[in-house]
Amino acid sequence: MKLNTLQESNINKSRMSRTLIYIVLFVFAIYYLLPLYVMMINSFKHLDDIRSGGMLNLPSIWTIDPWKSAWSTAQIGIDPSGLKPYLWNSISMVVPAVLISTILGSLNGYVLTKWQFRGHGVVFGLLLLACFIPFQVVLIPMAKILGLLGLAGTTQGLILVHVVYGLGFTTLFFRNYYAAFPTEIVKAAQIDGAGFFRIFWRVLLPSSGPIIVVTIIWQFTNIWNDFLFGASFADFDSIPMTIALNNLVNSSTGVKEYNVHFAGAILAALPTLIVYIVSGRYFVRGLMAGAVKG
Amino acid sequence: MASLTISNLYKSFGAVEVLKGIDLSIEDGGFLVLVGPSGCGKSTLLNAIAGLEEITSGEIMIGDNSVAGLHPSKRNIAMVFQSYALYPNMTVSQNISFGMEMQGIEKDERIQAVNKVAETLQISELLDRKPGQLSGGQRQRVAMGRAIVREPEVFLFDEPLSNLDAKLRIDMRTEIKRLHQRLGSTIIYVTHDQIEAMTLATKIAVLKDGCIQQYGSPYEIYNNPSNMFVANFMGAPSMNLIEGQVKKVGDSVEFQMKISGGDNVSLPVTDVEGLESYIDKLVVCGIRPEAITDLELLSNNSNAEVVEKELLVDVVEPAGSDTFAILELGEKQVVARLNGNSRVSAGEKVKLTFNLSQTVFFDKKTEERIR
Numbered sequence: 001m002k003l004n005t006l007q008e009s010n011i012n013k014s015r016m017s018r019t020l021i022y023i024v025l026f027v028f029a030i031y032y033l034l035p036l037y038v039m040m041i042n043s044f045k046h047l048d049d050i051r052s053g054g055m056l057n058l059p060s061i062w063t064i065d066p067w068k069s070a071w072s073t074a075q076i077g078i079d080p081s082g083l084k085p086y087l088w089n090s091i092s093m094v095v096p097a098v099l100i101s102t103i104l105g106s107l108n109g110y111v112l113t114k115w116q117f118r119g120h121g122v123v124f125g126l127l128l129l130a131c132f133i134p135f136q137v138v139l140i141p142m143a144k145i146l147g148l149l150g151l152a153g154t155t156q157g158l159i160l161v162h163v164v165y166g167l168g169f170t171t172l173f174f175r176n177y178y179a180a181f182p183t184e185i186v187k188a189a190q191i192d193g194a195g196f197f198r199i200f201w202r203v204l205l206p207s208s209g210p211i212i213v214v215t216i217i218w219q220f221t222n223i224w225n226d227f228l229f230g231a232s233f234a235d236f237d238s239i240p241m242t243i244a245l246n247n248l249v250n251s252s253t254g255v256k257e258y259n260v261h262f263a264g265a266i267l268a269a270l271p272t273l274i275v276y277i278v279s280g281r282y283f284v285r286g287l288m289a290g291a292v293k294g
Numbered sequence: 295m296a297s298l299t300i301s302n303l304y305k306s307f308g309a310v311e312v313l314k315g316i317d318l319s320i321e322d323g324g325f326l327v328l329v330g331p332s333g334c335g336k337s338t339l340l341n342a343i344a345g346l347e348e349i350t351s352g353e354i355m356i357g358d359n360s361v362a363g364l365h366p367s368k369r370n371i372a373m374v375f376q377s378y379a380l381y382p383n384m385t386v387s388q389n390i391s392f393g394m395e396m397q398g399i400e401k402d403e404r405i406q407a408v409n410k411v412a413e414t415l416q417i418s419e420l421l422d423r424k425p426g427q428l429s430g431g432q433r434q435r436v437a438m439g440r441a442i443v444r445e446p447e448v449f450l451f452d453e454p455l456s457n458l459d460a461k462l463r464i465d466m467r468t469e470i471k472r473l474h475q476r477l478g479s480t481i482i483y484v485t486h487d488q489i490e491a492m493t494l495a496t497k498i499a500v501l502k503d504g505c506i507q508q509y510g511s512p513y514e515i516y517n518n519p520s521n522m523f524v525a526n527f528m529g530a531p532s533m534n535l536i537e538g539q540v541k542k543v544g545d546s547v548e549f550q551m552k553i554s555g556g557d558n559v560s561l562p563v564t565d566v567e568g569l570e571s572y573i574d575k576l577v578v579c580g581i582r583p584e585a586i587t588d589l590e591l592l593s594n595n596s597n598a599e600v601v602e603k604e605l606l607v608d609v610v611e612p613a614g615s616d617t618f619a620i621l622e623l624g625e626k627q628v629v630a631r632l633n634g635n636s637r638v639s640a641g642e643k644v645k646l647t648f649n650l651s652q653t654v655f656f657d658k659k660t661e662e663r664i665r
Contacts, residue, residue: 188440189381190346192393193367
């Protein structure tokens with residue numbers, strides 16, 4: 001009898017703490033989602049509606065004009081072009097940069113774990129160091145090199161910058177993933193007569209799904225969201241989305257069109273959001289797989 | 295099929311010498327087991343034969359050809375790994391045929407070869423599965439299938455059974471032995487399990503610290519260990535190594551062992567050859583548990599020299615077929631192997647028969663065999 005009541009009080013206690021946890025989580029979820037809500041709601045309002053206050057209210061009249069404007073007619077710097085052309089700029093920069101840095105990172109990881117050479121630890125250490133170098137430090141040397149290569153102000157130049165900067169992270173991801181990959185399998189493939197690239201292509205890469213997803217998401221969000229490199233190294237015809245958004249918000253002709261700004265900001269964030277939604281569950285799984293053996 | 299000859303093989307990793315002058319040879323169709331404690335260099339030796347590890351100096355010959363500088367895939371070998379090392383992304387049949395695919399063999403021919411091997415190993419119904427869907431024993435079979443399909447001159451096994459549970463391990467052991475008998479192939483097999491070594495091998499090489507301690511048939515290794523390490527390593531329970539003094543008593547020579555709180559026990563030494571210079575010195579006598587026993591076991595072994603002693607039993611460990619009695623001799627624990635029906639109990643004095651023709655002597659300092 002006594003044991004029973006003890007057990008019951010324990011169950012009650014755990015139920016209490018569980019409720020508490022859910023309340024806290026709920027509050028934080030609201031807190032984090034609030035800005036998105038404000039942006040969404042206000043991007044569908046007329047400017048008058050916004051000015052009359054009540055930031056959290058639903059629009060009195062729904063309109064998609066701000067979205068149209070942000071997409072194709074809003075003033076970006078000196079051009080009334082909307083964000084449309086810059087989306088392409090960003091995509092043509094991000095996609096090659098992500099693919100190249102991922103491929104190079106996976107090759108690096110493969111060599112650093114399965115074809116170790118004298119001093120591989122040092123090389124890996126130096127590559128890791130690249131993850132910790134602040135962006136600002138490399139700005140001037142990078143500008144110099146881009147100038148020397150004749151890539152200043154071009155999309156290719158930006159791709160190079162992002163590949164170089166991303167290599168540390170992609171190498172780290174793949175190295176840790178492949179370190180847990182049994183070396184005996186590579187030896188077995190050697191005995192079967194497969195060479196360096198054949199082993200990589202036929203054996204390692206098909207087993208790297210989770211870490212490829214992690215790397216792509218990581219690189220995609222980082223490069224898409226980058227502002228500093230874009231602002232420093234892009235020219236008129238290679239300006240990425242983030243810079244264009246800034247120019248949209250800071251163009252000071254007439255009144256501030258908050259509804260257009262909100263719509264533009266969501267447009268600029270949309271691709272990363274889509275990448276997360278499509279492959280988010282692989283992201284978490286991949287992070288775990290990279291960190292924990294097995 | 296081919297013989298394998300290794301001469302004067304050295305291998306170092308930086309300043310650490312892992313293999314120190316290995317000389318070995320196994321005839322065509324032989325089953326060589328490399329056995330030793332972990333870190334003795336046996337796996338390194340196997341990897342060197344496979345070509346997965348570069349050697350520092352020395353020579354490895356498969357058949358009549360030196361394999362120096364040859365890529366692993368060109369050495370006519372096949373290897374079965376401890377972790378099976380199956381390609382996780384491929385099906386069983388793709389796993390088995392990957393090597394042939396790399397050699398550019400036609401698809402029809404590959405399928406035929408895979409089916410034939412699958413039949414021999416009874417894994418035909420598994421061919422479309424991925425390794426992740428197989429049990430340990432099935433993976434082991436697939437790994438062997440991948441090796442057999444290459445039709446190599448030499449098979450290399452790197453502790454292939456150590457990831458299996460005890461029951462399955464014994465079954466697979468028999469299977470490997472049967473496979474060897476059927477294929478008649480040359481096999482090099484690495485293990486740290488001395489029972490596997492004894493049951494499978496035609497020749498055993500016992501390794502320690504990168505040196506071969508002894509090389510010979512299982513019978514030789516078991517009955518004539520060349521030093522104390524081999525004596526101790528092979529056999530379960532291992533050989534009793536009892537310290538004692540060689541004494542001359544009148545015309546005959548005796549080996550005397552101390553017993554705490556009692557008189558010395560002495561065994562007559564009939565074959566004195568080699569022991570003359572050790573008189574009045576400490577030596578180590580090696581005697582297998584089955585050579586210390588109760589009478590019945592020995593009665594049918596007519597030409598054995600035996601001597602009877604009455605000794606106090608410390609602990610009794612019945613094991614079904616045998617009963618092990620543990621007693622104290624020469625300040626060491628000594629195991630005697632008694633009849634399984636023996637009714638001895640701890641603290642009792644028991645009459646034990648020592649089979650003197652099965653005793654060996656070691657130098658206490660060098661640990662090498664005297665006689």
